[in-house]
Amino acid sequence: MITIKEISKQLGLSTTTVSNVIHGKIKEVSPETIEKVRRYLEEVEYVPNISARNLAQNQSKIIGLVLKTRQDRYMDLLEDPFVSEMLVGIEKEVRRAGYYMMLYMSDDIAEIIGHAATWNVDGLILYCMLDDDGSRVSEKVHKPIVCIDTYSKNEDQSFVNIGLDDENGAYEAVRYLISCGHRRIAFLSDNKEGVDLMRFRGYRRALKEAGIEYSDRSFWMLRTEKDEVERSLERICRRIGRHTAVLCASDLFAVMFMSRLHDHHIRVPEEISVMGFDDNLYGRLFRPALTTVHQDPERKGMLAAQVLIGMLQGKEPHSRQILLETELVVRDSVRKL
């Protein structure tokens, strides 16, 4: 790898001049010199050493993307195309803006902070943070931070969040079910935190508004630990009772459930109507095709990156909380009663 020093020696120039040409500060360089340097740079395929540049400028051009993992709930991070699509959106924007992306998975906030510090990242995108995780990171890492899908408890958020109007999406979904004549509607999820909690709230609101009473028997808890999933789905199939419809917290859960219903010869939507949330390929390909709530993870990722990079350039985002809209997608898994 050739260095600026070497180049300037070869060309009989100073490093300053070479560096200036590289950076386009050519107001005060003679055209001949510019040409000479440029040609030589081409020839030797000069590539700057970013470590040195970072050290000199105290910046890194690195955007850290941190996925917080959870031992107990590991599956969806892998299996759901949601994450990969989001990732593609982020990567695209990061690259387009001349930044680089470092991907890091961890369940340990201290580790995450350490990573950001060692690499002196210019900014951070955090996914899967719960409660005060986001705040804990932003307390120590004094760089722009954008979270995706994080609902934090304290109001004075120290970071920007890109989310979805989960509450309203679920609300609209349940309203749709009700409009189809359903009243005994269950909610299937594997937890009651963050995003899923909001979806649950939307579900509750729609029920309440329609004067439908909610009982805990309508919350179907899916256990997503590796060797619990199957048994848990079994249990839910036997618990359907008089419910005529279920809103699942994700398309993946919906398809897993429908798959298992099929094995029990319980027909969808004739015997039970199923709705999902996300609108991913699982729901589009399964038959009956899944009626669901649409969101666009790639766009979410792109937006997160755009907002973060904007902040790096001094643009404050319009709001600390940016919510994307959802859209109802009607397909074949809901029956009109």
Place this chain on the structure above:
Amino acid sequence: MITIKEISKQLGLSTTTVSNVIHGKIKEVSPETIEKVRRYLEEVEYVPNISARNLAQNQSKIIGLVLKTRQDRYMDLLEDPFVSEMLVGIEKEVRRAGYYMMLYMSDDIAEIIGHAATWNVDGLILYCMLDDDGSRVSEKVHKPIVCIDTYSKNEDQSFVNIGLDDENGAYEAVRYLISCGHRRIAFLSDNKEGVDLMRFRGYRRALKEAGIEYSDRSFWMLRTEKDEVERSLERICRRIGRHTAVLCASDLFAVMFMSRLHDHHIRVPEEISVMGFDDNLYGRLFRPALTTVHQDPERKGMLAAQVLIGMLQGKEPHSRQILLETELVVRDSVRKL
């Protein structure tokens, strides 16, 4: 961020001593000093600046993960959980070994080379390379390189490849179909390169061995450009003719196809048997559950990272070409004639 220099000033020591303690070179440091330094490091939460370290040592601790994209065939990179699972495997191992992962997508080999040079990556994992792409990169980047799923034409491979015995996997799949009484067997894919070519070859070999003649009408070409997929699937449904079974180049394709067959009221496996390749969640959840050829992308990713990191530590891999085995998974999408 506190620096070694600052620490040594505070403690009235030299940077050398502090650095030595940090790195455990404590044969020649007095126990008291060690304790003093260690305690202070804890207290101020010292984190090394990697840029500086990299500059001083001419290494980076960065493993570059490059996904080569293709404008014309973009979909599967996003939608198939294959990539994300592989990614998780890689990330795990990279982190475990104390390295960091930089993720980069590009369809331009020159750009990929540039990226590796700028960051002075210690090693590179390449995915989705075709033909001589791998060689072109390794020609310029003089660092250990591991490719995943790359079949290169020239024999004197300059890089290690982690692959799958695709040819044999497809061969076994078709043998299974034949053992079920099928003779008119099609092959569905969106290309005839790399991995898919090998799978196609395995398919051909099994046919030949069974004395079954192959005609081009048995190769069902799926167009995967965004607005071609649907029409292409339509066309294939109308082309089935007297075929009784099809081996698809991936589970995703198989499920896309079965989904469309369902819409045409063509029953699987009664009217046509379908096999996939990969064994991912799509095939496991669809009904009828997909009979397929299993591979483990997370393991592939972990292995790639392990081999690469081994090379960084001076261990030469046993072979330039490491092939994982496949395994037949019989479920419900194939009928015995």
Place this chain on the structure above:
DNA sequence: TTGTACGCGTTATCAA
């Protein structure tokens, strides 16, 4: 218009 010299934070060599 061009060049010199220093600082960024770390590691490594060698002297004390």
Place this chain on the structure above:
DNA sequence: TTGATAACGCGTACAA
């Protein structure tokens, strides 16, 4: 057992 000092490659203030 410890410390001074140079080196890594780049950017930049300041001098020429």
